[in-house]
Amino acid sequence: MIDEFDRNLIDAIGKESILYPSVEILVENKVAVRDGRGIFIGSGCCLYPRNRIVLGDMGANKTAHFMLADRVMINSGCYLSGEGSLTMGDDVLIGPNTCILSAGHAFTDPDKVIQKQPITYGPVVIEKGAWIGASSVVLQGVTIGEGAIIGAGAVVPRTIPPFAVAVGNPARIIKFRKPGQGPEAISMFNKIVRFFLKKSILK
Numbered sequence: 001m002i003d004e005f006d007r008n009l010i011d012a013i014g015k016e017s018i019l020y021p022s023v024e025i026l027v028e029n030k031v032a033v034r035d036g037r038g039i040f041i042g043s044g045c046c047l048y049p050r051n052r053i054v055l056g057d058m059g060a061n062k063t064a065h066f067m068l069a070d071r072v073m074i075n076s077g078c079y080l081s082g083e084g085s086l087t088m089g090d091d092v093l094i095g096p097n098t099c100i101l102s103a104g105h106a107f108t109d110p111d112k113v114i115q116k117q118p119i120t121y122g123p124v125v126i127e128k129g130a131w132i133g134a135s136s137v138v139l140q141g142v143t144i145g146e147g148a149i150i151g152a153g154a155v156v157p158r159t160i161p162p163f164a165v166a167v168g169n170p171a172r173i174i175k176f177r178k179p180g181q182g183p184e185a186i187s188m189f190n191k192i193v194r195f196f197l198k199k200s201i202l203k
């Protein structure tokens with residue numbers, strides 16, 4: 001169920017993948033790109049209604065790329081920015097209304113409006129089998145490890161290790177799904193989040 005307009009923008013799509021007709025792809029100058037970047041969707045994937053894949057100007061921005069492996073399920077209403085590159089592994093599950101942001105805006109010059117400052121990019125990787133809860137926000141440069149879970153409504157500013165369960169804003173690990181990753185690993189991760197948080201508040 002891909003409409004003609006969207007079909008032309010997708011470089012590859014595997015068998016039995018479904019994109020509902022209301023899925024939008026926002027991209028410019030894609031035809032000029034000949035370096036292997038693009039929109040690649042594996043087999044058995046489903047993008048439910050009103051998802052939006054955002055790549056921006058692929059001619060000007062050399063990082064834009066969007067790749068889903070097999071059996072990725074993306075619930076309705078998500079904003080999926082591949083401007084800084086977005087990759088999802090097999091069997092990833094994304095809850096509705098999630099924002100995955102691989103781009104942002106520099107704001108170093110307080111005398112210049114943010115719109116006129118450079119766009120910043122950072123790849124987002126969601127490894128196989130991870131589950132992102134509804135209405136979460138994943139920020140640029142973040143990797144969500146294999147099999148990790150992000151609770152509904154979380155904001156994820158830092159990489160989450162495999163099989164962790166993280167909730168809240170900023171996302172903190174509350175447990176691991178696999179034995180052998182005890183409280184030491186959790187407290188180390190949460191310390192790192194606090195450290196970066198303090199630094200960004202002091203900026």
Ligand SMILES: CC(C)(COP(=O)(O)OP(=O)(O)OC[C@H]1O[C@@H](n2cnc3c(N)ncnc32)[C@H](O)[C@@H]1OP(=O)(O)O)[C@@H](O)C(=O)NCCC(=O)NCCS
Binds near residue numbers: 096132150165
């Ligand atoms: C993250 C989640 C999977 C955790 O499930 P769980 O392991 O059963 O967790 P618990 O219910 O035992 O909660 C553990 C703690 O985390 C807190 N917590 C759980 N989910 C939370 C969330 N989304 N945000 C903030 N805190 C959360 C609980 O309040 C509890 O805190 P406490 O120990 O201080 O009481 C679940 O709560 C969740 O958010 N699921 C996402 C649902 C969703 O988005 N569905 C859409 C379909 S794709």
